[in-house]
Amino acid sequence: MFFNLICLSINKFVKYKIKFKMNAFEKLITASEKNKTLLCVGLDTDIDKIPSQFKGSLNGILDFNKAIIDATSDLVNSYKLNFAFYEQYGIEGMEILKKTIEHIPNHILKIADAKRGDIGNTSRSYAKAAFEAFACDAITVSPYMGEDSIKPFLEYKDKLTFVLCLTSNEGSNDFQRLSSNGKSLYISVMEKTMKWGSKEQVGYVVGATHPNDLKELREIAPENPFLIPGIGAQGGDLEATLKANNNAPAMINASRAVIYASSGLDFAEKARQKAIEYQMSM
Amino acid sequence: MFFNLICLSINKFVKYKIKFKMNAFEKLITASEKNKTLLCVGLDTDIDKIPSQFKGSLNGILDFNKAIIDATSDLVNSYKLNFAFYEQYGIEGMEILKKTIEHIPNHILKIADAKRGDIGNTSRSYAKAAFEAFACDAITVSPYMGEDSIKPFLEYKDKLTFVLCLTSNEGSNDFQRLSSNGKSLYISVMEKTMKWGSKEQVGYVVGATHPNDLKELREIAPENPFLIPGIGAQGGDLEATLKANNNAPAMINASRAVIYASSGLDFAEKARQKAIEYQMSM
Numbered sequence: 001m002f003f004n005l006i007c008l009s010i011n012k013f014v015k016y017k018i019k020f021k022m023n024a025f026e027k028l029i030t031a032s033e034k035n036k037t038l039l040c041v042g043l044d045t046d047i048d049k050i051p052s053q054f055k056g057s058l059n060g061i062l063d064f065n066k067a068i069i070d071a072t073s074d075l076v077n078s079y080k081l082n083f084a085f086y087e088q089y090g091i092e093g094m095e096i097l098k099k100t101i102e103h104i105p106n107h108i109l110k111i112a113d114a115k116r117g118d119i120g121n122t123s124r125s126y127a128k129a130a131f132e133a134f135a136c137d138a139i140t141v142s143p144y145m146g147e148d149s150i151k152p153f154l155e156y157k158d159k160l161t162f163v164l165c166l167t168s169n170e171g172s173n174d175f176q177r178l179s180s181n182g183k184s185l186y187i188s189v190m191e192k193t194m195k196w197g198s199k200e201q202v203g204y205v206v207g208a209t210h211p212n213d214l215k216e217l218r219e220i221a222p223e224n225p226f227l228i229p230g231i232g233a234q235g236g237d238l239e240a241t242l243k244a245n246n247n248a249p250a251m252i253n254a255s256r257a258v259i260y261a262s263s264g265l266d267f268a269e270k271a272r273q274k275a276i277e278y279q280m281s282m
Numbered sequence: 283m284f285f286n287l288i289c290l291s292i293n294k295f296v297k298y299k300i301k302f303k304m305n306a307f308e309k310l311i312t313a314s315e316k317n318k319t320l321l322c323v324g325l326d327t328d329i330d331k332i333p334s335q336f337k338g339s340l341n342g343i344l345d346f347n348k349a350i351i352d353a354t355s356d357l358v359n360s361y362k363l364n365f366a367f368y369e370q371y372g373i374e375g376m377e378i379l380k381k382t383i384e385h386i387p388n389h390i391l392k393i394a395d396a397k398r399g400d401i402g403n404t405s406r407s408y409a410k411a412a413f414e415a416f417a418c419d420a421i422t423v424s425p426y427m428g429e430d431s432i433k434p435f436l437e438y439k440d441k442l443t444f445v446l447c448l449t450s451n452e453g454s455n456d457f458q459r460l461s462s463n464g465k466s467l468y469i470s471v472m473e474k475t476m477k478w479g480s481k482e483q484v485g486y487v488v489g490a491t492h493p494n495d496l497k498e499l500r501e502i503a504p505e506n507p508f509l510i511p512g513i514g515a516q517g518g519d520l521e522a523t524l525k526a527n528n529n530a531p532a533m534i535n536a537s538r539a540v541i542y543a544s545s546g547l548d549f550a551e552k553a554r555q556k557a558i559e560y561q562m563s564m
Binding site: 082089090094120134145148167172178 | 326364366367369370371372373375376377380395397398399400401402404405407408410411414415416424425426427428429430431432446449450451452453454455456457458460461462467470471474516
């Protein structure tokens with residue numbers, strides 16, 4: 001009896017330690033397997049677009065987010081929080097962001113979609129903001145300022161840093177495709193930044209709107225996690241994206257298509273249905 | 283008598299309108315002339331580096347910032363607020379940021395050094411955050427995501443948007459100097475983004491650590507305002523910078539060299555002395 005109790009305690013302790021020690025990359029793999037999906041829901045919540053019952057005050061955004069999380073957290077591997085949508089409301093918006101993050105179950109990856117990047121000592125503060133103050137597991141960063149702007153994020157060994165590579169928007173053609181020594185800038189960004197950290201630390205943002213390029217990038221980085229926005233409202237093709245991704249670790253992001261699936265009282269139910277649709281297609 | 287009163291009122295009204303209508307670019311020019319300087323002080327305040335009397339609580343950062351502003355606001359044309367230094371403390375840090383901005387006299391330019399940039403609808407929210415929620419006159423943005431990531435900032439016609447061009451850090455060599463069609467990326471960034479807005483709307487971040495390149499960039503954009511970091515702690519040469527800038531509109535930024543000029547009780551006095559030194563050299 002006493003021996004059984006000890007075994008139970010050790011077992012619990014080990015499970016606790018395993019859970020405690022899981023890094024962001026492992027969390028992504030585990031959540032993808034558990035929920036059988038690569039879906040990442042973007043909580044890019046806009047007060048003008050949420051159902052009318054939430055529009056009375058800014059806190060309606062928090063209530064809406066909580067309802068979406070409750071309706072979808074068994075159907076996603078991650079949530080992506082675009083900081084801009086909260087920063088636009090100043091302090092009150094940041095409070096809603098923080099409470100939204102706290103509402104996400106711990107085994108689901110929380111991505112600070114913040115696209116930060118600055119000189120070394122400043123990036124260190126951004127890393128602290130995303131990983132400590134807002135307790136996220138991952139962040140998106142811009143590569144423009146180079147190595148010392150990204151390294152401080154990688155000092156958090158258990159976190160994931162997604163470098164902007166080939167983004168989903170039309171503006172990606174302006175600079176990302178400029179060719180130097182026969183290589184597009186986004187390819188140079190991937191090749192260089194891959195050397196700055198392991199596949200468990202460095203991921204890439206690659207838009208679903210470029211499936212052929214995604215395939216090429218998967219050949220360069222077959223195992224690094226990709227955060228793939230552009231499905232849904234931006235018009236990316238899910239089937240082509242899945243094929244190009246070749247079963248590698250990924251978060252395929254849909255924001256507006258899921259969270260605004262209905263503007264009626266059934267918004268959460270419809271968001272869940274849309275997430276199930278994506279899950280079935282993945 | 284009555285006529286005089288009317289004249290006085292019209293005069294006051296016109297002055298009020300002129301003041302009210304001044305855009306960020308005009309504010310920069312006016313403050314530079316009034317205070318006879320191009321100095322921009324960076325309020326990149328780190329609690330570990332401020333005098334011990336301020337270290338008791340986070341609010342000490344606000345008290346320190348206020349003292350620095352009071353000691354230097356007649357010696358600068360702008361203050362640069364690096365958002366990272368405040369975001370790292372979460373909500374409380376953002377409150378300090380907001381109150382710091384509110385303490386800056388209205389005729390001095392307030393720059394949100396945030397290096398933002400995202401797809402169109404998201405950049406719109408970042409613009410709202412910087413220009414409305416935090417009431418800044420200007421922002422720094424990253425060009426990596428191209429035109430639709432920068433345009434939303436330019437929709438605020440009376441604000442200034444500083445595009446990262448050639449940054450002051452070592453990492454600027456990683457991607458910014460990649461050459462495409464015989465042109466470095468940072469040159470392509472300048473040439474392309476110049477077409478997206480007027481000289482009163484689009485400025486550039488060019489590090490003081492590259493005076494020769496600064497000279498070349500001044501030839502391409504002789505009238506756009508430059509935000510020039512890298513003097514002081516980062517080792518940029520003030521004299522060479524001034525020569526390369528060729529009397530064009532600029533904010534030459536020093537952060538650590540001014541705000542941490544002394545860690546003693548005389549910190550404000552020493553910060554003022556350092557600002558006067560810079561003013562004299564400019």
